[in-house]
Amino acid sequence: MERESEQKEHQLRKSDDADGLHLQPPSNSLWCSPAGHNLEFAHKMRVLDQAEQGWVDDEIATAAMKMLKSQYDLGGLRPTALFYGQTRAPSEERRQQLFWLRNLWQAADFKPERRQAQILYTGSLHWVLVSNYHQFEEELVYVYDSRDEPAPDFLINKVAAVYRFKSPKFRMSWPLVDQQRNNKDCGIYASAFLVALCNKTDPATVLLDDSKKLREHLVRCCEEGAFAVDDLFPTRSASTNKDWSAFSMSAHLLWQRFKKVRHRVALPDREIRIICECRMPPGKGRKDRNVMCQESKCDIKRFHESCIYNFDREFYERIERKHWVCPTCRSMFKRE
Ligand SMILES: [Zn+2]
Ligand SMILES: [Zn+2]
Structure with missing residues (x-):
């Protein structure tokens, strides 16, 4: 083991960072601690898309939420690991994960608030933002999904676990939001949608810049320990003439909408029935009666x-x- 870490120490790599070539510390050393949440240097590599295929993990998503929680008065924003659950896990394991979600409400520090936002792992290699801010009905949860996927059962169960609505059912809706242009930016997009939400901007109106700029922005915010107020993630129209950008933005949204309608990929709202003290969807099958x-x-x-x-x-x-x-x-x- 010691050997391994020694080797890592020696694997100091050169990278072309913003300020030119410089040596990087080993990946398991502390990088920064935004809102008291420690991130390792390996996380920086992830965010900069230089490790682990650029995937955002639990720690990064949680750090982003903690930073915002310390800056804004927003309900929810809990550690993502609380809502763990893998769609591809073996069935017995999956059942245990589901039972964990159902029992969550009994944890002493877990009290759902009326309005909440939460970055969630869908259970199948994807991050989304869910929120019931910005609408009249409390029992309507918006899923800001940068890859418009039909919701896996796990996501539905996780949303129910986050909100624990008292009503016998709730609704999930997928607003048309900007779509990621690769297979790894979902966590970055979910964070960007959340920052928009905190700044009272409808995430559905945000058109994000290219991956590299978004990732550098997230790195800077982590290092500064906060998302500066009004400093949203870089958007595509930021550099262009204002009138033109307003025009191109609405044109882009129209085009997106048109594409969706044409390709019939718009996701219909889902109505989710919930039962039991735990306020979760009914169990399925003989083993989950x-x-x-x-x-x-x-x-x-x-x-x-x-x-x-x-x-x-x-x-x-x-x-x-x-x-x-x-x-x-x-x-x-x-x-x-
Ligand atoms: Zn009874
Ligand atoms: Zn139950």
Whole structure:
């Protein structure tokens, strides 16, 4: 092991950074600590697209959110690792990840707020920003997705875990936002959309500059420990004449919209039903059953069996499933 780290020390590489050629420290050393969140030099390499194929990881996404959380009064913005879940994991592992999401609400420091924004890993190599700011309905979550993908089940479950709406259902909607032009910028775009949101700019109106400029901007902000107020990620129209840029922007948006309509890739809204104390979508299949509370006046009605095992195991195992009444109803209606 020592050998390895020694070798790393010696792998000082030359790079053409903004200020010319200079030696870089080993990748596992501390790079900076924006809002108290330590990032290693390897993260800088990632952000600059010089390592790990330029993918933004949990640490970078979390650091971006922490910086904004310390600057703006925004709900949510929790560490992304809380909402971990991989679509391609083996099925048993996936089930455990799903149960983790369902149990999240019981963690002491996890209290959902009315309005929240959150960068989320979709579960399949992609980052998106979700938010219920900027609309009248609280139970409508916008997914700012720079690659307009049909939402994997994991993302839907993660969104439910973030918001824990009391209502029996909520809606997810995909505004037409600027699309990344490669397969690795999603985390950068999600951060840029979030910075726009913090500055009260509709992320759907932002047209981002090329990848390199966005990445350098993120590096600078991390090193400064903050996103300067009003200093959005560089946009495509920033350098052109103002009147022209306004025109080209709306022309571009129209063109994007037209392309989407023409290619039929616009994603329809999704209505997500939620059940149980955990306020998550119903389980699927034999190994993830849903159980009805037999009290007709029950507010919740349907529960995940996996959750019942957490909060009512003893009683549930004593009684037949078709006679089960949830603890709240048992105490309220005094049924024996
Ligand atoms: Zn549940
Ligand atoms: Zn009940």
